[in-house]
Amino acid sequence: MNRFIIPLLVFGLLVVVFGISLKHAPEKQVVKSALIGKPAPEFSLPDLLQPGATVNSAAFKGRWVLVNVWATWCVECRAEHPTLLDIKQQGKVIIVGLNYQDKDADARQWLAELGNPYEAVAVDREGRASIDYGVYGAPENFLVNPAGVIVHKTWGLTPDYWRTTMLPLIEGTTK
Amino acid sequence: MTRTMVVAFLALCSLPVLAIDPAPLLPDPVQQARYVDLIHQLRCLQCQGETVADTQAMFAKDIRRQVREMVQAGKSDHEVRQYMVDRYGKIILLRPESAWLWLAPALFLLGGIAIAWRVLRQRRALLATDTSEVGDEPEQS
Amino acid sequence: MIPEIGQYAMILALLLAAAQAFFGIAGPWKGQQRWMQATYPAVAGQFVLLGLAFGCLIWSFVHNDFSVRMVAAHSNSALPVYFQVAAAWGNHEGSLLFWVFVLSAWTLAVAAFSSTLPRPFVARVLGVLGIISVGFLLFSLATSNPFERLQPARPDGVDLNPVLQDFGLTIHPPMLYVGYVGFSVAFAFACAAMIEGKLDQTWARWTRPWTTVAWMFLTVGVALGSWWAYYELGWGGWWAWDPVENSILMPWLLGTALIHSLAVTDKRGLFKSWTLLLAIMAFSFCLLATFMVRSGVLVSVHSFASDPTRGIFILSFLALTIGGALTLYVWRAPLLRSAAGFDLVSRESFLLFNNILLVIATAVVFGGTMAPMIADVAGLGTLSVGAPYFNPTFLIPMLPLLALVSVGTFARWKRGALGESRNRILGSLVLALILGLALILGVYGDRSLLGPIGVVIGVWIVVSSLVDPVDRLRRGLSISPSILGMTLAHIGLGVITLGITTMEARMEARDVALAPGQQVELGRFAFRFEGVEEVDGPNYAATRARMVVTRDGKPETVLFPERRNYLVQEQALAEASLGVGWQRDLLATMGEEVGGGAWSFRVQVRPLMRYVWLGAALMAFGGFLSTLDRRYRRRREAAESATVAAPVPRGDPA
Known part of the structure; x- marks a missing residue:
């Protein structure tokens, strides 16, 4: 056996690894959250639209909830906004906003201009609820079932992704 | 870039x-x-x-x-x-917990030592038959 | 119009590259002198055409032609002209064109300076370089066309990323690319020798100067990248072990190993198959680095989701060129046998250790960089590998390597003659111990373990590198450029070791909020914040702080850290301010306003930071000097006179 074949074999193996990695590329866009299958973290935070009131996550138990992390400095959030309005129209879930690292006045202005898809918007100025949700950017979306368990997480929503991936998760169990 | x-x-x-x-x-x-x-x-x-x-x-x-x-x-x-x-x-975690990753450098080093030992033994044996003359300059490039 | 000219020039260059590849390989195979001859005009034509294409790209950038997608996406009419030019290679598409242009320049140099080498051999080298050029041009034209037009044109561009608007980063990629591409010459020489099957040590001799020059550029490129990260990113990090930096480091480590193994192969005819393999590996990692950075194979596979053809193309190209070379290797390497012997203590054995340790270092970096991807492919979940892994594990091969440099410089070829050098070795070690410990304990008062070890090793390398040249001077012997180059490069290594270990062991940093008039103390230094002013740049508006630094109460320097808001990209960027000195660097970075006129700052004192760059510069300069050696120059003079005598390559009379 020719020992000089070893480099070629190692190289071949690497090409295979790269190849598999390339093939998996599209799936990687959905970063798996460590929280899938676990109870959604509880939070109790100031309400953006009703000064003085608090948004309590416990209040949404028993319904399908889409927790949407957003901020006015986030470009993708603006692109995502019409999809959220559309989802609200469909009425399959309620959307709870988590306003991430933002200024209240900017956020109110944004909703006044673009429309408000949210059942309630919690202000997470300290970023603590965001840490509990494992958030590190915006937008992020968590789908929480009526039992309060996170069943899916994704980045920015597109109408397609909502229809083909997330909606079946809801309908599969409500049918 | x-x-x-x-x-x-x-x-x-x-x-x-x-x-x-x-x-x-x-x-x-x-x-x-x-x-x-x-x-x-x-x-x-x-x-x-x-x-x-x-x-x-x-x-x-x-x-x-x-x-x-x-x-x-x-x-x-x-x-x-x-x-x-x-x-x-x-x-x-930037410090991975996988034991393999932490063992690997030590294994590489052991492998390197094994190879060096083999080559050195071979080459020392060849000294007896190698009559070539090499200049004393440290680097005659 | 101009972009289209560039486009056609690229297509024509592709045809010429294909011709060069075909005639270069087929000519010697069929024994066709005319075919071999045809490679020369193809090389020259390609250089001219790619120069023209690259010129057209720069023209489009400088003339704000926002109908070209690259220009619209990476430039802006308010961007200073200097950065508009740099923006041409500041993107994936443009940098690929730059890569092939540099390749054509190296190829031209090989064609011009190799007139004393056997013609069939040169033809094969040019043929292999032609194959690489074809691959890159195909990739560029098929998946990453820099001249793509926008319909309709944009009124103005979205500007160059502010982080890239910096002198260090405009010259860092060109240096790096010249280095990467330079290793294609060593690769081509190795492939040509394997195709030919005449694998005596002459190919190693021919390869040496080319490899050293490539290594020199790579050294400068690596150092510039680190320097840029250090002062432009603003938080004092100079090496983060991110996949991109790792991808740059690996070719450098292998290139360094290659330079040393070429010396052994050239001098003693030893390690021939190993040197071939190293030449192939070094270039493979250069390709990997180019593609990894350009296309993010390792960093993030996200970028492929939009255009998977790029990834598939890259992988196929790698499989063909590297796979082809390694297949040749399987066939030819068994023919290489050497009967040369050497003793345990000899220059050969130390160079063997050098190679083994450098390859282990590369393997450690490669393993760590690849681990997240391998874990993912093997279904073992996600993981990260960062500085807390690389810092300790990289030392496993590096500490013995550095410790052996000093002893190695004293060893003689073939037979151990350490006896006569023993006093020198011990003497230099004792001197290093005294100097090193005095420095670290006396001046810096360090308590960590690594600091003193690193400093002693660093000083030892410097001192022992000087012994031999000083001895030669005393005996009235001359020092050849190659010895001087080697000495300087080794001193550079010692200086880097000294700088890094002292700096890492002794640096101090604080994040702090200061109101005007307040100060923060860091060791003997006090940083006093005196207030802010607004300043306007060409394409940004900035808030600039004034910070007076005193040492033991005496004024030391004034720093002006800035917070810039780039207008087009609406991006805020911290511009750190540096107080550079031979004893320490002082850094101040500005954060955000925290209320009441107070701002947040990060202030740092980094002792001996300069010596990291100084050491890198010494290494590169040493490499440059060693290529000036008479042995290479003689040949070059011969080559030049040959080209002067025959500007158009003549038919081989043989």
Whole structure:
């Protein structure tokens, strides 16, 4: 056996690894959250639209909830906004906003201009609820079932992704 | 540009604000040292490849604050790491826990020593038959 | 119009590259002198055409032609002209064109300076370089066309990423690319020798100067990248072990190993098959680095989701060129046998250790960089590998390597003659111990373990590198450029070791909020914040702080850290301010306003930071000097006179 074949074999193996990695590329866009299958973290935070009131996550138990992390400095959030309005129209879930690292006045202005898809918007100025949700950017979306368990997480929503991936998760169990 | 990827993530990083975290030193120097050590082990997920200690992203600032509070509350290093893994997954640990990764460099070194030993033995044996003359210059290139 | 000219020039260059590849390989195979001859005009034509294409790209950038997609996406009419030019290679598409242009320049140099080498051999080298050029041009034209038009044109561009608007980063990629591409010459020489099957040590001799020059550029490129990260990113990090930096470091480590193994192969005819393999590996990692950075194979596979053809193309190209070379290797390497012997203590054995340790270092970096991807492919979940892994594990091969440099410089070829050098070795070690410990304990008062070890090793390398040249001077012997180059490069290594370990062991940093008039103390230094002013740049508006630094109460320097808001990209960026000195660097980075006129700052004191760059510069300069050696120059003079005598390559009379 020719020992000089070893480099070629190692190289071949690497090409295979790269190849598999390339093939998996599209799936990687959905970063798996460590929280899938676990109870959604509880939070109790100031309400953006009703000064003085608090948004309590416990209040949404028993319904399908889409927790949407957003901020006015986030470009993708603006692109995502019409999809959220559309989802609200469909009425399959309620959307709870988590306003991430933002200024209240900017956020109110944004909703006044673009429309408000949210059942309630919690202000997470300290970023603590965001840490509990494992958030590190915006937008992020968590789908929480009526039992309060996170069943899916994704980045920015597109109408397609909502229809083909997330909606079946809801309908599969409500049918 | 060689650093496009880094730069792309940096762009993400610096979008909201540049967040240097001007927290005072922890009163207990042992806790301060542990805090500094821990933030060097956590990855800034907003900017990839950088530690939470070395970036000015909002995310890093929040995580630093969280680590500081946990250290101050008397949590162990393991508890802090576990807290982060529970929320963000293992990807947040820049010091991987895989034993293979830690063994590999030592195995490479052992392999290297074995190869060097074999080559040296062969070449010493050949000295007896090798009559070539080599100049004494250290480098005659 | 101009972009289309560039486009056609690229297509024509592709045809010429194909011709060069075909005639270069087929000519010697069929024994066709005319075919071999045809490679020369193809090389020259390609250089001219690619120069023209690259010129057209720069023209489009400088003339704000926002109908070209690259220009619209990476430039802006308010961007200073200097950065508009740099923006041409500041993106994936443009940098690929730059890569092939540099390749054509190296190829031209090989064609011009190799007139004393056997013609069939040169033809094969040019043929192999032609194949690489074809691959890159195909990739560029098929998946990453820099001249793509926008319909309709944009009124103005979205500007160059502010982080890239910096002198260091405008010259860092060109240096790096010249280095990467330079290793294609060593690769081509190795492939040509394997195709030919005449694998005596002459190919190693021919390869040496080319490899050293490529290594020199790579050294400068690596150092510039680190320097840029250090001062431009603003938080004092100079090496983060991110995948991109790792991808740059690996070719450098292998290139360094290659330079040393070429010396052994050239001098003693030893390690021939190993040197071939190293030449192939070094270039493979250069390709990997180019593609990894450009396309993010390792960093993030996200970028492929939009255009998977790029990834598939890259992988196929790698499989063909590297796979082809390694297949040749399987066939030819068994023919290489050497009967040369050497003793345990000899220059050969130390160079063997050098190679083994450098390859282990590369393997450690490669393993760590690949681990997340392998874990993912193997279904083991996600993981990250960062500085807390690389810092300790990289030392496993590096510490013995650095410790052996000093002893190695004293060893003689073939037979151990350490006896006569023993006093020198011990003497230099004692001197290093005294100097090193005095420095680290006396001046810096260090308590860590690594600091003193690193400093002693660093000083030892510097001192022992000087012994031999000083001895030669005393005996009235001349020092050849190659010895001087080697000495300087080794001193550079010692200086880097000294700088890094002292700096890492002794640096101090604080994040702090200061109101005007307040100060923060860091060791003997005090940083006093005196207030902010607004300043306007060409394409940004900035808030600039004034910070007076005193040492033991005496004024030291004034720093002006800035927070810039780039108007087009609406991006805020911290511009750190540096107080550079031979004893320490002082850094101040500005954060955000925290209320009441107070701002957040990060202030740092980094002792001996300069010596990291100084050491890198010494290494590169040493490499440059060693290529000036008479042995190479003689040949070059011969080559030049040959080209002067025959500007158009003549038919081989043989």
